[in-house]
Amino acid sequence: xxxxxxxxxxxxxxxxxxxxxxxxxxxxxxxxxxxxxxxxxxxxxxxxxxxxxxxxxxxxxxxxxxxxxxxxxxxxxxxxxxxxxxxxxxxxxxxxxxxxxxxxxxxxxxxxxxxxxxxxxxxxxxxxxxxxxxxxxxxxxxxxxxxxxxxxxxxxxxxxxxxxxxxxxxxxxxxxxxxxxxxxxxxxxxxxxxxxxxxxxxxxxxxxxxxxxxxxxxxxxxxxxxxxxxxxxxxxxxxxxx
Numbered sequence: 176x177x178x179x180x181x182x183x184x185x186x187x188x189x190x191x192x193x194x195x196x197x198x199x200x201x202x203x204x205x206x207x208x209x210x211x212x213x214x215x216x217x218x219x220x221x222x223x224x225x226x227x228x229x230x231x232x233x234x235x236x237x238x239x240x241x242x243x244x245x246x247x248x249x250x251x252x253x254x255x256x257x258x259x260x261x262x263x264x265x266x267x268x269x270x271x272x273x274x275x276x277x278x279x280x281x282x283x284x285x286x287x288x289x290x291x292x293x294x295x296x297x298x299x300x301x302x303x304x305x306x307x308x309x310x311x312x313x314x315x316x317x318x319x320x321x322x323x324x325x326x327x328x329x330x331x332x333x334x335x336x337x338x339x340x341x342x343x344x345x346x347x348x349x350x351x352x353x354x355x356x357x358x359x360x361x362x363x364x365x366x367x368x369x370x371x372x373x374x375x376x377x378x379x380x381x382x383x384x385x386x387x388x389x390x391x392x393x394x395x396x397x398x399x400x401x402x403x404x405x406x407x408x409x410x411x412x413x414x415x416x417x
Contacts, residue, residue: 214257214258214261216254216257217250217253217254217283217286218250219242219246219247219250220290220293222238222242222293223293223294223297224296224297224298224301226238226239226242228298228301229296229298229303229402232299232398232399232401232402233296233384233387233399233402234386234387236386237383237384237386237387240382240386241289241378241382241383242289242293245285245289245382246285246286246289248282248285249281249282249283249285249286249289249361250282250286252278252281252282253278253279253282253283253285253286256275256278256279256282257279259271259275260272260275260279263275280361280362280366281360281361282361283363284360284361284362284363284366285361287363288341288358288361288363288376288378289378291373291376291407292376292377292378294404294407295375295376295377295403295404295407295408296402296403296404297402297403297404297406298402299401299402302404303401303402303403303404304400304401304402304403305405306322306405307322307405307408307409308405308409309409309413310409310412310413310416311374311405311408311409311412311413314353314412315353318352318353318354319353325344325353325355326400328355329342329344329355329377329396330393330396330397332355332357333357333377333379333392333396334392334393334396336357336359336379338359338360339359339360339379339380339381340357340358340359340360340362340379340380341357341358341361341362341364341376341377341378341379342355342356342357342376342377342379343355343356343357343358343364343371343373343374343375343376343377344373344374344375344376344408345364345371345372345373345374346371346372346374346411346412346415346416347368347370347371347372348370348371348372348415349370350370351416353374354371356371364376372411372415373411374407374408374411374412375403375405375408377396377399379392379395379396383395
C-alpha cells in the first residue's frame with residue numbers, strides 16, 4: 176500500500192499561532208502540505224506494508240492498534256483543535272486560542288512523529304535491517320565512530336528516557352553534523368531546535384511495544400533495528416546536505 180495524501184484542504188482561515196507545528200509538517204512531510212491560506216487538515220497515512228509484515232520484531236496486533244487507534248486519534252484530535260482554533264480566532268476569543276495550543280502541539284506532534292516512524296520501518300524480506308550506505312553511512316561513521324556506536328547510543332538514550340517519548344537521529348542543518356536527541360511525549364523534534372531535521376525516529380511510548388515486550392523497553396530497542404529502513408533517512412539527509 177502506498178502512502179495516500181496526508182492532508183486535505185478545508186476552506187478555513189489559516190491561523191499563524193500554530194505555525195511551529197505547521198512548519199514542521201511542511202519540512203518533515205514535504206509536498207503533502209498545501210501552501211496557501213486555507214486551513215490544512217491532517218489525514219491518516221496508509222502504511223507501505225501489512226500490519227503483520229514486521230513480525231516477529233513487532234507484532235501485527237501492535238501495528239494495527241498503533242496505526243488505527245493511536246495515530247488516528249492524533250489526527251482526529253489535531254483536526255478538531257485546528258477547527259476550534261480557527262473559530263476562536265474569528266471570534267477574537269484569546270483565552271480559547273491560548274488554551275488550544277497544547278492540544279495542537281501534542282496531537283500535531285503525534286501525527287508528525289508517527290508519519291516519520293512508519294517510513295523508518297520495512298519488513299526484513301524487503302531489506303529492513305540493512306545498515307545505511309552512501310553519504311549517510313559515511314556521516315554516521317564520521318560523527319559517531321561506527322554504525323554500531325550509533326545504535327548503542329540511540330538504544331541507551333531511548334532506554335533511559337523517563338516516561339513516554341521519542342529518540343531521534345537528527346541532522347543539525349547549521350553544523351551539518353548528526354546528533355542523537357530525545358523528545359518527551361509527542362513533542363516533535365523541532366521543539367528541541369529549529370535547525371534539527373529528523374532522519375530516524377523511534378517511538379518509545381509503551382503503546383509501541385508493551386503488548387509484546389511488556390516493560391522491557393531495551394529488548395524492543397534492540398530488536399527494532401532488524402526492521403529499520405534507512406531509505407527515508409538517507410533521502411532526507413541527501414536533500415538537506417545537497
